[in-house]
């Protein structure tokens with residue numbers, strides 16, 4: 615028997631991603647891994663900004679312990695590369711293929727494993743609990759800002775587990791789960807009802823990731839992002855960034871907002 619290991623077909627290079635390939639892999643496994651989608655300059659800027667955002671979130675909690683320490687709750691609040699990332703069409707393609715072009719951000723967090731440490735994501739969990747058989751409501755993306763290895767806490771995930779209502783026990787999960795082993799800049803796109811867990815970091819370096827969860831445009835966001843960003847200067851955001859952050863899928867707050875010209879409406883993206 616040959617000892618050469620075949621790379622599984624759910625690992626793709628960015629140039630090989632097409633909508634039909636994404637739908638095929640989502641249908642067969644509920645996920646795909648696109649390698650080397652982000653470039654080194656973007657990754658290094660993003661990691662610097664992420665460390666700053668982590669420090670600001672700690673300040674928000676005024677030194678008290680909090681459950682999701684080292685996981686920024688809403689990356690978009692910190693601008694910079696967290697907004698620029700929406701100008702990367704290759705990152706948006708898999709979301710659009712599964713959910714339609716009108717999909718919007720449901721949650722936009724990060725997940726950093728500190729040196730010799732872990733975070734709240736190491737429990738076995740799903741990111742979106744609702745099950746509608748045959749309908750994917752949310753697509754997650756774990757965006758690797760460092761190489762993920764078994765030692766530094768690569769995510770564990772159970773393929774095709776997205777219609778399982780109850781969490782598998784630890785014995786079953788850790789004996790059957792796969793690890794998200796891939797280089798920095800790669801992205802794991804997954805049905806956000808897939809059971810998964812962050813791994814423990816046993817190295818002396820940080821292991822950083824961003825996590826974007828997209829939903830259908832008629833669903834509510836976890837945090838109302840347009841309202842959360844209302845004090846931010848958004849003039850420089852691209853139309854795509856605004857659309858993905860939910861600025862074109864808002865509910866009018868009153869009659870005045872309802873009775874305006876079509877281009878000024880709060881919900882002005884095409885209905886899918």
Ligand SMILES: O=C(O)CCC(=O)C(=O)O
Pocket residue numbers: 723724725726735741756767768769770810811812813823825
């Ligand atoms: O950081 C990880 O490996 C997992 C992150 C995760 O599970 C989450 O953000 O829901």
